[in-house]
Amino acid sequence: MISCAEAVRQLWEYLDDVIPETERVSVEAHLARCRRCCGELEFARELRLTLASTANESIPHGVLRRLHETLEELEP
Amino acid sequence: MVVAGSRADRAERIRRLAHEELPRLYRIARRIVGDEAEDAVQDCLLKAFQKIDQLQDDTAARSWLTSILVNCCRDRYRSQSRRPDEVEFDEVEEFSLYRKIAYEDPFPYSDSLHLDFLAEFGNEDVRAVLLRISELYRIPLVLVYMDGFLAREVAAMLDAPLGTVLARLHRGRKLFEKQMWEYASERGLLREVTR
Numbered sequence: 001m002i003s004c005a006e007a008v009r010q011l012w013e014y015l016d017d018v019i020p021e022t023e024r025v026s027v028e029a030h031l032a033r034c035r036r037c038c039g040e041l042e043f044a045r046e047l048r049l050t051l052a053s054t055a056n057e058s059i060p061h062g063v064l065r066r067l068h069e070t071l072e073e074l075e076p
Numbered sequence: 077m078v079v080a081g082s083r084a085d086r087a088e089r090i091r092r093l094a095h096e097e098l099p100r101l102y103r104i105a106r107r108i109v110g111d112e113a114e115d116a117v118q119d120c121l122l123k124a125f126q127k128i129d130q131l132q133d134d135t136a137a138r139s140w141l142t143s144i145l146v147n148c149c150r151d152r153y154r155s156q157s158r159r160p161d162e163v164e165f166d167e168v169e170e171f172s173l174y175r176k177i178a179y180e181d182p183f184p185y186s187d188s189l190h191l192d193f194l195a196e197f198g199n200e201d202v203r204a205v206l207l208r209i210s211e212l213y214r215i216p217l218v219l220v221y222m223d224g225f226l227a228r229e230v231a232a233m234l235d236a237p238l239g240t241v242l243a244r245l246h247r248g249r250k251l252f253e254k255q256m257w258e259y260a261s262e263r264g265l266l267r268e269v270t271r
Contacts, residue, residue: 008172012249013242016227018227018242039174039190042190046191046194047173050194051217052222054202057103059103067117067118067121068098070118071121072091074121074122074125
C-alpha cells in the first residue's frame with residue numbers, strides 16, 4: 001500500500017481525474033483503509049469548492065457598462 | 077467556420093462573441109491582475125478585434141478570448157517589470173493546510189474545525205490570497221478551479237507542455253494552502269468568536 005504522504009500528494013490529481021489508472025487504484029486502496037487521508041480528501045474537496053464559489057461574484061455595474069461600451073465602439 | 081469579411085463584419089462578429097463573455101472575462105482578470113482587471117479586459121477586446129480572423133470556429137470563442145485575456149494580463153506584468161517568482165519546491169511541498177489546522181486547532185470548541193476554517197473566507201479573502209501567489213502558479217489555478225478549464229486546455233492557452241501546467245497547478249495549490257493559513261493568521265481569522 002502507498003504511504004500517507006504519497007496518497008496526500010496525489011489527492012488533488014485524483015479529484016481532478018488526471019492521474020493514471022494504476023495510481024488511481026492505489027489511492028483508492030489507501031483511502032479505503034486510512035481515515036486520516038479520507039479527512040484530507042474531504043478537505044481538498046471543500047477547498048476546491050471554496051475556490052470555485054468565488055467565480056460567480058457580482059461585478060460593479062459601472063465596470064460592465066464601460067466594457068459593453070468598448071465593445072460597441074469598436075471601429076467598423 | 078472561417079468568417080472573413082469587411083471591418084464592419086468583423087466588429088459585429090466580435091461583439092456577438094464577446095458580449096456574453098464579459099462578466100466571466102472580468103472575473104478571471106480580477107483574480108490575475110487585481111485592480112487592473114478592467115484595463116486588461118479592454119486590452120483583450122481590442123486585441124480580439126484585431127485578431128478575429130484567426131478564430132476558425134465560433135464555438136471555440138470562449139477559450140480563444142480567455143487565451144487573449146491571459147496574455148494581456150501577462151503583458152501587464154511584463155510592462156511593469158514584475159517577474160513571476162519561481163518557488164523552491166521544498167519550501168511548500170511539505171505544507172499541508174489540513175494537518176496545520178488539526179495541529180494548531182484554532183477553534184478548540186468546534187466539531188467541524190476544517191470547515192469552520194474555510195467558512196472564514198469570503199470572496200474578497202479568497203481573491204486576496206490568490207493575489208499573494210506568483211502569477212506563474214495563479215493563472216493555472218484560476219483557469220482550472222474557477223473557470224473549469226482542463227489542464228490540457230490551459231497548456232494550449234499558455235503554449236506550455238501539459239507536464240509544466242500540472243506541476244504549476246500542484247505548486248499553486250500548495251502555495252494557496254500556505255497563503256490561506258498566513259492570511260488567516262495575519263487577519264485575525266483564527267480567533268475563536270461566537271461559535
